[in-house]
Amino acid sequence: MTTDAPHAGDKAEPGPVSRSRACYDAAPFLSLKHTTYFSVYDQLFSRFIGKSPVIVEVGVLNGGSLFMWREFFGPDARIIGVDLNPDATWLGDEGFEIHIGDQSDPSFWEGFFRQVGDVDILLDDGGHTYPQQIVTAASALDHIRNDGLLVVEDTHTSYMTEFGGPSDNSFVSWALNLVHGVNHRFFAFVEDHDPELRVWSVQFFESIVAFHVDRPLATVVSHSTMNNGEGRDAKDFRYHSENTMTDNELRIYFKH
Ligand SMILES: C[S@@+](CC[C@H](N)C(=O)[O-])C[C@H]1O[C@@H](n2cnc3c(N)ncnc32)[C@H](O)[C@@H]1O
Numbered sequence: 001m002t003t004d005a006p007h008a009g010d011k012a013e014p015g016p017v018s019r020s021r022a023c024y025d026a027a028p029f030l031s032l033k034h035t036t037y038f039s040v041y042d043q044l045f046s047r048f049i050g051k052s053p054v055i056v057e058v059g060v061l062n063g064g065s066l067f068m069w070r071e072f073f074g075p076d077a078r079i080i081g082v083d084l085n086p087d088a089t090w091l092g093d094e095g096f097e098i099h100i101g102d103q104s105d106p107s108f109w110e111g112f113f114r115q116v117g118d119v120d121i122l123l124d125d126g127g128h129t130y131p132q133q134i135v136t137a138a139s140a141l142d143h144i145r146n147d148g149l150l151v152v153e154d155t156h157t158s159y160m161t162e163f164g165g166p167s168d169n170s171f172v173s174w175a176l177n178l179v180h181g182v183n184h185r186f187f188a189f190v191e192d193h194d195p196e197l198r199v200w201s202v203q204f205f206e207s208i209v210a211f212h213v214d215r216p217l218a219t220v221v222s223h224s225t226m227n228n229g230e231g232r233d234a235k236d237f238r239y240h241s242e243n244t245m246t247d248n249e250l251r252i253y254f255k256h
Contacts (some may be wrong), residue, residue, distance in 0.1 A: 018042055019049075023071035024064075031064030033125075037153065040205045044149060045072065045121065052076040054119040054145075058103050058136060059126035060088040066096045080116060082126070104131045109139035120148040128154045129163055133171040137211070141198050144213040156207045175202065175209045187222045 020041035024031055048055075053073055057065055060083040069079050080097040081088060092098050097116070101108035103126045122140045126132055133152055144150050157163040158170035167173065181196030183189070200214040 019046070020068070020072055023068045026071060027064040027067040029064040029067060030062035031068055032061070033065070034154075034207060036206050037208065040208050040210075041072070044151065044203075044210055048073055048077075048120060050074045050076075052078070053121060054078045054080070054117075055121040055123065056080045056082060056116070056119050056140075058082045058122070058124045060085070060091065060098065063088070063091045063094070063096075065125065066091060066094075070095075080119070082112070084127075103127065103136045104129070106135055106139055109136070113139075113143040118143045118145045118148075120145050122150050124150075124152045125154065128157045130158070130165075130167070130169055130171050130174075133157075134169075134174045137171075137174070141211070141213065144198075144211075146214050146216060148213050150211040150213065152209050154207055155209050172209070175204075175211075178202065178211070182218075185218070185222055 018038045021038040024033060024038070049072065051073075055069055055073065055077060057069065057080070060066065060081040063081070066079055066081050070077060073079070078097070079095075080099065081091055082099045082101060082103060084100065084102050086100050089098050089100065099112055099116075101112065103109075103124070119140075122136075122144060124133060124136050126136065133155070137150055137152055140150050152171065152175075155171055155175075157165065158167075158172035159165045164170070178196055178199060179202050181194060182199060182202060184193035185195040185197070189195070197218050198213050198215055199211045200217040201212045203210040203212070
């Protein structure tokens, strides 16, 4: 443990090794991203570099992030921008595919995926309201390729009063509901619940939620197994501890 670890409020920036930050800084047009996002991009997206991924970013604005993704993933990446603002079409001349439509409209997404096909990554940096984030995520999940990612940015809006938060209908509430579906794949629950069979895992970062889509992994049937090792007749002391806590006592660990 070091004594000079950064504290909340310090102006720490990702280190110079961040590839996504370097691509962002080099983009010829404006992009707006938070300092905390670059390490997440590097961690989640690096495995797609040079593999000609199909990536969709919802929210184009000045176009800088599309240039950033081209630099990041390589010239063979198929980079698609979605925006409600028809002015975004100028980026078509720069080699990007631009689709104009409303991300909170499920029928827009139906037509979009019919035309575009399935994609490796969909990154939502659009309007950031709950309906926009939820409809986009719910519409996209069936169209993310196996081993692909659905990544939703600016999920702090789930806690902001100007976005209607906090609410049981916020995007983070929707994501947690999906986590219940992931856990309901456990064999003891499947009879009574609707298990999530597309998303293998969900990662929560500050202001970003990432859904790792992998249908083969998500449909592995859960049951207990035993290896061939020697048993030593050890007793399970699970219920022998005297340090039991009431639900009320446990509440002190729920901070947020
Ligand atoms: C945060 S900006 C995008 C920033 C951009 N990705 C960047 O890195 O600079 C949000 C964009 O989402 C678009 N937008 C807002 N509501 C939308 C909607 N309902 N459907 C599609 N795009 C929307 C806005 O027009 C705006 O260009």
